[in-house]
Amino acid sequence: MTVQITNPSLQDQTVGVIATSLPGAAAIFRKFKIDFCCHGDVTLDRAAKDLGLDADFVEQALSELKTDDLPGLTKLSSGDLTEYIQSRFHDIHRREIPELILLARKVEAVHRENPKVPAGTAVLLKELERELEGHMKKEDLILFPAMRWSDTTLDAPISQMRKDHADLGVYLQRLADLTDNFTLPEGACRSWQALYIGLSKLNEDLREEIHLENNVLFPRFETV
Ligand SMILES: [Fe+2]
């Protein structure tokens, strides 16, 4: 079924709300490089203008979305959603990032003479890993349990988490810049291919996780 968006104020809604309420909108935003996770509180009109895009054009793309792939995550209880985030994202980051660091070290060493080598990726990933681990621990040990035990507002800790997310978004942007948006050079070896596939997945996963937290989970516990 095609969604006909007749609401004339869609461009006045925030991209975070649109990504949450309109199935498939997240993919459209990724295509246009609209940051709906770390900067989800920006209106569609503003986000389009900031990127030099025609907001009507983006709205048209959103209006052609289909509703068949509703993920259902927004309907989960907070307890189930936090458990989903931990198993689908936190556990997987902890497993995959160390492997990516090893792979990046290898590619950087073997291809150090290649002008396209993403020099500095391993160091950047190590910094990202440290920041992300500190952030996930706060969610795993303090914030998420608090969300399971009560429905009181948690404005102060959530505000800190949102700041952490913005910082993590900067790391992801630096990774994309280093790798020419995860674009492989001609004749890249298998390790290089595996590295960019893994980095691209990390980028997608972390942005999806931040989107779920910022735009679906956190608003349930905020007063503003
Ligand atoms: Fe998280």
Ligand SMILES: [Fe+2]
């Ligand atoms: Fe988070």
